[in-house]
Amino acid sequence: MKGKEKSRRPKAVAAERELIAGIRRRADQLLMGRRKSGILTLGIGDDCAVLRPRRAKEIVVTTDLSLENVHFRRDWHPPQSVGHRCLARGLSDLAAMGARPEAAFLSLALPSALTGVWMDAFFDGFMALAKRYRVPLAGGDMAKSTTVVADIVLLGSVPRGKALLRSQARAGDLIYVTGALGGSAAELRALERKPKDFVGKDKLRHPHLYPEPRLAAGRKLTRLATAAIDLSDGLSTDLAHLCQESGLTAEIDADALPVDASATLEQALHGGEDYELLFTASAKTVVPDQLGGVSVHAIGRMKKPGKGPQVQLHHRGKRSALAAGGWEHFR
Amino acid sequence: MKGKEKSRRPKAVAAERELIAGIRRRADQLLMGRRKSGILTLGIGDDCAVLRPRRAKEIVVTTDLSLENVHFRRDWHPPQSVGHRCLARGLSDLAAMGARPEAAFLSLALPSALTGVWMDAFFDGFMALAKRYRVPLAGGDMAKSTTVVADIVLLGSVPRGKALLRSQARAGDLIYVTGALGGSAAELRALERKPKDFVGKDKLRHPHLYPEPRLAAGRKLTRLATAAIDLSDGLSTDLAHLCQESGLTAEIDADALPVDASATLEQALHGGEDYELLFTASAKTVVPDQLGGVSVHAIGRMKKPGKGPQVQLHHRGKRSALAAGGWEHFR
Numbered sequence: 001m002k003g004k005e006k007s008r009r010p011k012a013v014a015a016e017r018e019l020i021a022g023i024r025r026r027a028d029q030l031l032m033g034r035r036k037s038g039i040l041t042l043g044i045g046d047d048c049a050v051l052r053p054r055r056a057k058e059i060v061v062t063t064d065l066s067l068e069n070v071h072f073r074r075d076w077h078p079p080q081s082v083g084h085r086c087l088a089r090g091l092s093d094l095a096a097m098g099a100r101p102e103a104a105f106l107s108l109a110l111p112s113a114l115t116g117v118w119m120d121a122f123f124d125g126f127m128a129l130a131k132r133y134r135v136p137l138a139g140g141d142m143a144k145s146t147t148v149v150a151d152i153v154l155l156g157s158v159p160r161g162k163a164l165l166r167s168q169a170r171a172g173d174l175i176y177v178t179g180a181l182g183g184s185a186a187e188l189r190a191l192e193r194k195p196k197d198f199v200g201k202d203k204l205r206h207p208h209l210y211p212e213p214r215l216a217a218g219r220k221l222t223r224l225a226t227a228a229i230d231l232s233d234g235l236s237t238d239l240a241h242l243c244q245e246s247g248l249t250a251e252i253d254a255d256a257l258p259v260d261a262s263a264t265l266e267q268a269l270h271g272g273e274d275y276e277l278l279f280t281a282s283a284k285t286v287v288p289d290q291l292g293g294v295s296v297h298a299i300g301r302m303k304k305p306g307k308g309p310q311v312q313l314h315h316r317g318k319r320s321a322l323a324a325g326g327w328e329h330f331r
Numbered sequence: 332m333k334g335k336e337k338s339r340r341p342k343a344v345a346a347e348r349e350l351i352a353g354i355r356r357r358a359d360q361l362l363m364g365r366r367k368s369g370i371l372t373l374g375i376g377d378d379c380a381v382l383r384p385r386r387a388k389e390i391v392v393t394t395d396l397s398l399e400n401v402h403f404r405r406d407w408h409p410p411q412s413v414g415h416r417c418l419a420r421g422l423s424d425l426a427a428m429g430a431r432p433e434a435a436f437l438s439l440a441l442p443s444a445l446t447g448v449w450m451d452a453f454f455d456g457f458m459a460l461a462k463r464y465r466v467p468l469a470g471g472d473m474a475k476s477t478t479v480v481a482d483i484v485l486l487g488s489v490p491r492g493k494a495l496l497r498s499q500a501r502a503g504d505l506i507y508v509t510g511a512l513g514g515s516a517a518e519l520r521a522l523e524r525k526p527k528d529f530v531g532k533d534k535l536r537h538p539h540l541y542p543e544p545r546l547a548a549g550r551k552l553t554r555l556a557t558a559a560i561d562l563s564d565g566l567s568t569d570l571a572h573l574c575q576e577s578g579l580t581a582e583i584d585a586d587a588l589p590v591d592a593s594a595t596l597e598q599a600l601h602g603g604e605d606y607e608l609l610f611t612a613s614a615k616t617v618v619p620d621q622l623g624g625v626s627v628h629a630i631g632r633m634k635k636p637g638k639g640p641q642v643q644l645h646h647r648g649k650r651s652a653l654a655a656g657g658w659e660h661f662r
Contacts, residue, residue: 041389042494042496045497045498045576046428046496046497046498046576047393047424047425047427047428047497047559047560047561048391048392048393048424048425048427048428048430048487048494049391049392049393050389050390050391050428050489050494051389051390051391051392052389052390052491053384053388053389053390055386057384058372058381058382058383058384059381059382059383059384059390059486060379060380060381060382061379061380061382061434061436061469061470061484061486062378062379062380062470063436063437063438063470063471063472063482063484064438064472065438065440065472065473065474065480065482067440067474067476067480070440070474070475070476071474093378093379094378094379096378096379097377097378097379097381099379103392105392105394105484106394107394107395107396107438107482109396109398109401109480138392139392139393139394140394141394141395141396141482142396143396143398143401143402144401145398145401145480146478147477149396149398149440149476149480151394151396151438151472151482153392153394153436153484155390155392156379158381160383163373163379163381165373165377166376166377166378167376167377228378229378230378245376245377
């Protein structure tokens with residue numbers, strides 16, 4: 001407890017400050033050459049970071065928790081993957097709004113024993129992804145805890161009035177997804193069976209350990225889509241969210257789903273954490289087969305609410321209600 | 332683990348959604364009448380919240396962790412206090428920048444057993460403070476965990492170029508603090524001895540359980556102060572931060588310190604979580620005795636770095652080095 005443990009121990013007081021100074025150096029390296037293009041004017045080191053928004057732009061904000069033994073396990077996920085996934089979750093939310101990343105904030109709590117090698121590798125994974133998408137680490141908080149807790153906050157910018165919402169789908173719109181589905185759930189299943197196989201391997205084809213946020217596709221969608229959401233909880237759950245926010249129902253065709261080569265249909269329908277984009281567009285809109293370097297498939301259609309289920313699945317000539325089967329807490 | 336526990340349990344899936352719907356209702360109530368004056372255009376319910384910054388304003392951002400058994404204890408702190416303190420920490424950072432609160436985001440993880448009465452009371456404390464300062468709850472995240480984890484994110488706005496920084500103090504500036512110091516540490520000590528005495532009591536004179544962020548004073552300081560920081564870690568530690576960021580040293584006079592009536596000099600020097608503002612102003616600036624309804628005292632002076640310590644304390648005619656004795660993690 002803060003007050004209880006507090007006493008004059010000036011020699012040891014520097015420990016947290018040194019850790020933060022190390023992170024600040026890494027963040028500063030990342031910032032090199034960035035200040036001119038971004039809106040961040042003051043990063044780590046003050047009570048707050050300062051951003052100077054551009055005219056005619058809106059700011060979008062998202063936060064996502066990554067908790068040990070809930071969102072990852074230290075014996076399954078290498079620290080680089082934990083850092084990558086932590087940032088990827090937030091970037092994927094920006095992608096779903098069609099936004100450009102402007103600044104990341106990380107609140108990180110971890111046991112003292114992990115502040116060396118493990119934390120360094122966590123930041124290796126985090127910073128590699130941050131560098132790729134040119135998003136500066138602008139601040140955060142740090143604390144000691146018994147298990148790893150990471151909360152990622154991302155700010156992005158989007159032209160005024162152009163943010164992609166979940167609520168703007170219209171009856172008759174076609175439903176699309178980027179990339180392939182179920183790969184993350186399939187890799188997680190493999191990890192459960194043979195955790196050590198995956199540690200240290202390269203980052204190609206690791207949809208669970210190193211998912212790719214679809215930022216380029218998201219930005220192109222601001223000119224094509226009526227609504228969008230990222231697939232974090234699973235297609236069945238996230239499509240239900242989109243239906244609810246738009247006040248509509250949906251029907252999807254199992255045969256049209258881009259199921260990942262490693263995955264089952266079940267995993268494609270209900271497996272979470274693919275971090276692909278699910279979006280709707282008018283049937284009149286010409287949607288390309290590829291957007292921002294990733295494939296796009298039409299999988300169904302939005303409908304007015306009626307007697308049927310919120311989401312109806314067509315599969316081998318049969319129709320059935322598709323219940324939300326993805327991950328939710330507090331079940 | 333996410334993937335492992337996942338299965339089709341549609342009846343139970345609604346639990347998290349219902350909790351979030353309840354929070355959203357409370358957040359919507361809070362928003363009533365707010366939209367016109369604030370910059371938040373879209374709150375809870377999409378992948379991100381959307382804010383439309385005003386021209387000639389900058390956005391400031393801060394995040395703060397509140398962890399059970401690190402920042403609070405459930406047997407000492409009533410849930411209303413945990414919610415209040417969580418938000419107050421972030422608001423105090425905005426105060427230290429001279430900013431006006433625009434939106435709060437809360438990432439909250441807690442055990443299933445606490446999602447009823449405890450969580451309701453947490454939000455009672457959180458929302459009461461949010462209402463007082465007209466800050467909308469615009470989003471966040473929610474998860475299940477073994478202990479309570481709360482990460483608060485606050486966005487504020489400040490006129491362009493007017494944010495109060497830690498780094499702009501000048502040699503010769505006088506050092507001031509708002510309010511009284513040490514009251515939080517003194518109340519925490521009393522809590523340690525007789526925890527149950529405090530639960531459920533009213534909110535008057537509870538500097539530890541219900542600290543008051545100095546937002547009105549902070550906004551006035553944008554026209555008076557050269558630098559500012561909030562007193563979260565303790566005067567000795569936070570003044571050292573300000574000295575470091577400004578490249579200066581400081582001397583303070585123990586007899587000039589506004590020590591809280593319940594506190595010792597030790598607690599005023601090193602006790603954290605008073606959430607008062609520490610600021611510097613030119614010796615030529617006329618600083619009023621009261622700012623935004625809170626008293627202000629001059630306690631010392633900034634100096635060029637020399638042979639002496641970073642912070643020197645004058646007490647009963649003697650001079651000594653004041654080592655940073657406040658709270659830091661990972662000591």
